Amino acid sequence: MTMLDLRTDAAPASAFESAAARFGILEKPDLAFTPAIARETEHLYEKVKDFIPAFEWAAYAPYVHAINRLKKERNAVILAHNYQTPDIFHCVADIVGDSLQLARDATQVNAEVIIQCGVHFMAETSKLLNPDKTVLIPDARAGCSLSESITGADVRLLKQRYPGVPVVTYVNTSAEVKAETDICCTSSNVLSVVESLDSDTVLCIPDEYLAMNVARQTNKKILTWKGHCEVHERFTADELLAYKEANPGIEIIGHPECHPDVIAVCDFSGSTSGMINYVKDKRPGRVLLVTECSMASNIQAEVQGVDFVKPCNLCPHMKRITLPKILDSLLNMTDEVLVDPAIADRARLAVERMVNLKQ
Numbered sequence: 001m002t003m004l005d006l007r008t009d010a011a012p013a014s015a016f017e018s019a020a021a022r023f024g025i026l027e028k029p030d031l032a033f034t035p036a037i038a039r040e041t042e043h044l045y046e047k048v049k050d051f052i053p054a055f056e057w058a059a060y061a062p063y064v065h066a067i068n069r070l071k072k073e074r075n076a077v078i079l080a081h082n083y084q085t086p087d088i089f090h091c092v093a094d095i096v097g098d099s100l101q102l103a104r105d106a107t108q109v110n111a112e113v114i115i116q117c118g119v120h121f122m123a124e125t126s127k128l129l130n131p132d133k134t135v136l137i138p139d140a141r142a143g144c145s146l147s148e149s150i151t152g153a154d155v156r157l158l159k160q161r162y163p164g165v166p167v168v169t170y171v172n173t174s175a176e177v178k179a180e181t182d183i184c185c186t187s188s189n190v191l192s193v194v195e196s197l198d199s200d201t202v203l204c205i206p207d208e209y210l211a212m213n214v215a216r217q218t219n220k221k222i223l224t225w226k227g228h229c230e231v232h233e234r235f236t237a238d239e240l241l242a243y244k245e246a247n248p249g250i251e252i253i254g255h256p257e258c259h260p261d262v263i264a265v266c267d268f269s270g271s272t273s274g275m276i277n278y279v280k281d282k283r284p285g286r287v288l289l290v291t292e293c294s295m296a297s298n299i300q301a302e303v304q305g306v307d308f309v310k311p312c313n314l315c316p317h318m319k320r321i322t323l324p325k326i327l328d329s330l331l332n333m334t335d336e337v338l339v340d341p342a343i344a345d346r347a348r349l350a351v352e353r354m355v356n357l358k359q
């Protein structure tokens, strides 16, 4: 995937000065694992020692140290999604959470630069809510099967086919798609958003399974699209029943991007933040999180006494973000995420309608 730059209708790219030109390029630091770096990163290693063997920390620590130093120099804040690896999540991130939480929290910090450790639509959402900040993503190819399942032109065709039917868009979409829709939703508020609309029929796009899951909880007619998350669609109900049989008493909690048959065998379903809160509040003896694999490792470092069973489904897009790429991002001020202001204004409206909804 190439970096989505929606400026073509508005102004030629040359009219925009690059972030590297505005901020300058920094020299790459020495990445040797010295005794001083070992000492200064010791407290961070404590958080990830269950996932990174001590001999491997020598390769991680210089990057962690350099990133934490450079982000101050750049007046940058690092946002990390719950699906990022523990080294990023626990050692260099300033704010962690789900995509909307990250973008909203970033509006509250006094930083000029946002480094988005997540996928491209998340960086766009951060740019929508923080238009005056420079938003960088360490690898602009970090896409998403859901976001890429639908375009703005597809939404325009849907609106022609179903005139007057309100369109609810999952936040896992491009700014171009958000701009064509009435209101956004997240996996935690999709039911409230759908119920808030004054219409018996609602288009809920692009995640087919999220729409099917919400259709089970509302009397409204839900129309949808054939988009799927390539990570969550891999889980099956049979697989989870086998885990239940092998682990008596285990609690299974699933993300609503899974097929409804999968959610039907879960003890709880919620967004990534909802799942994390469930584990922290209920402290189940043994738990299986039906979602991207890194999230279990990230919570495991924070809760004691919970045994995590991990069927490891990784998101290849999230895993494009690494410590070396974050360092490059800070040094070279790349890759900048820009959204055409005309698209941004309409997309922001769809996000803000959701944010302002009384729930």
Ligand code: SF4
Binding pocket: 083, 119, 143, 144, 145, 146, 147, 172, 229, 230, 231, 232, 292, 315, 316, 317, 318
């Ligand atoms: S986990 Fe699924 S929804 Fe999330 S970024 Fe990866 S493909 Fe997209």
